[in-house]
Amino acid sequence: MAQKKNPLNLNPLQLKTLTLFQALAEFEDISRPLGDGEIEVMELPFTAHGNHFHLGPWLVFAQDATGLRNPAPWTVLERKGLIRGNFPVSVVLTRDGLDYETGMRRQILQGSDH
Template sequence: MPPKKNPLGLNPLQLKTLTLLQAMAKLDDYSQPGETEGERTIIALPHAHGDHFHLGDATVHASDATGLNNQAVWTVLERKGLARTNFPQSATITAEGLAYDTGMADEILHHHAHH
């Protein structure tokens, strides 16, 4: 039996926010190792220029990132054990948060081929 999709019942905004935090956790410009093995601490949040911003080689629509500035979203991620937060300065994504399959990466992280 395949694992249940979204077993913690996160809403779309929470899923998008966790997806972005996971993407930032993969980039040294935005994160560093956390205090506990398997965690990453987000040390910088991206700033939109116009209607988008860049995370590594991905482009993200600013409208998909509103949860990064929403304390209620961070609180839910913390309550569900996916992050420890110090809104809005930083968040540490737990190993569980990094491993959580949001199913949103292909939807909000747009990768464009450069020729």
């Protein structure tokens, strides 16, 4: 049987927030590995350019990143065992959080031309 898409029934805001946490966890300068395959993201981006911010090689529109500064998606992601949050300072992605397929990566991580 094929694995169900979005088995935890996360809403779009929660999926976008988790996608950004997963992307942030890829950057060694702002994240660090912990035990049991977890990664702590120690720095969260701000929308420095008004309607968007740069995340490594990507451009992320502010409208897709509202969950980074909103405690509601953090609470749900934590309750479902995908993160351990220190809102709004840092976040630990659990192994389940790192492995969760959100299906949003290509939608919200845009190629950057500047």
